[in-house]
Amino acid sequence: MxxxxxxxxxxxxxxxxxxxxxxxxxxxxxxxxxxxxxxxxxxxxxxxxxxxxxxxxxxxxxxxxxxxxxxxxxxxxxxxxxxxxxxxxxxxxxxxxxxxxxxxxxTPVYEYPAFPVAVGELHNLPADEAVALLRARVGVLEAELDYHDAGDAWMRRAGLPERLWLDNHYIRVMHTAERDWCAALADRIAAGELDWTDRTPSGLAASCDYERAATPLHPDVPPRLANPEPAHQTEARN
Structure with a gap:
């Protein structure tokens, strides 16, 4: 039909x-x-x-x-x-x-956000540039948090029931966690706490340990990549 x-x-x-x-x-x-x-x-x-x-x-x-x-x-x-x-x-x-x-x-659905992909490949950039970019993101997130704080204040003054702006709460919590994580990671890289060399650990891709790490922790737990894609994302591409 x-x-x-x-x-x-x-x-x-x-x-x-x-x-x-x-x-x-x-x-x-x-x-x-x-x-x-x-x-x-x-x-x-x-x-x-x-x-x-x-x-x-x-x-x-x-x-x-x-x-x-x-x-x-x-x-x-x-x-x-x-x-x-x-x-x-x-x-x-x-x-x-x-x-x-x-x-x-x-029911949580993994929505394949772009930022974790970039974080996973951040090691391709020089350490000082990675630190600068992370701190730039922190600045943007802090501006977003200021915006949400202003929104909260406006909605409280307007007397709107809190149930109507729970999304603002959720986004603020997510932005706060991301800001704090990015700031901490930037500090760790700047302090030399992470090995930021150009080389890939020898034998990583071929090691049995690496292959085992890509399998579920328990036989009853399906692989993460088997998580079905949201229907609206499939529609958006068609």
């Missing part, structure tokens, strides 16, 4: 992308038109959690309409502007939203 975009299956049958999930959550508050959803996501800085572009958002909304998660309420025109269609979430949409949230919260 193909949906309105010509892709196999309907959006109600597949995992929602993060963008679609965030939009559907906003529709769960009240009926809205697509541009209102876009502006609301910008105001709430959802663009820090998902890749937010008008075209991608409207495409996601159209797919959710085709999949029965949203339904048209009517159209209106404001002055000389084009007509805007208002949508509301359907019972199927609320069910799909709740089901995916349950899965996403309860």
């Amino acid at each position: 193909e949906d309105a975009t010509g892709e196999a299956g309907t959006v109600s049958e597949r995992e929602l992308t993060p963008l679609a999930l965030a939009a559907l959550s906003i529709f769960a508050e009240r009926p809205r038109h697509a541009y209102d959803v876009y502006q609301t996501m910008l105001t709430r800085r959802e663009d820090r959690n998902v890749k937010l572009r008008p075209g991608s958002l409207y495409h996601a909304i159209n797919r959710m309409v085709a999949g029965g998660l949203l339904a048209e309420v009517g159209t209106d025109r404001d002055g000389g502007r084009p007509e805007r269609t208002t949508y509301k979430i359907t019972p199927a949409g609320r069910e799909r939203l709740a089901a995916q949230l349950r899965t996403m919260i309860s």
Whole structure:
């Protein structure tokens, strides 16, 4: 079966992308038109959690309409502007939203972030450059933390329930941990605590110990690389 975009299956049958999930959550508050959803996501800085572009958002909304998660309420025109269609979430949409949230919260999925790859290959750079780059990242993260602190203060002054900005808490904790780790690593490299030579330990790739290190610690634990890729990442590449 193909949906309105010509892709196999309907959006109600597949995992929602993060963008679609965030939009559907906003529709769960009240009926809205697509541009209102876009502006609301910008105001709430959802663009820090998902890749937010008008075209991608409207495409996601159209797919959710085709999949029965949203339904048209009517159209209106404001002055000389084009007509805007208002949508509301359907019972199927609320069910799909709740089901995916349950899965996403309860089940960790390895999302293949880029930074650990760079950290794993950091030894290819000179020690002094590695230290400078790590400390530069610390500075960026500290600026991000200042931003989140300001956001916390604004939301408290506005009287918004804390449950509505738990994502800000989570991101702040993650940034704090990353900042502290990067700062500590930079200090260790600068102090000469890590062997930062150009050579690779002899026989590493061929050693039995290395091969054993790449296998699970317990036969009942599957290899990490067997962790399934999130469906929304597969869709994004197709």
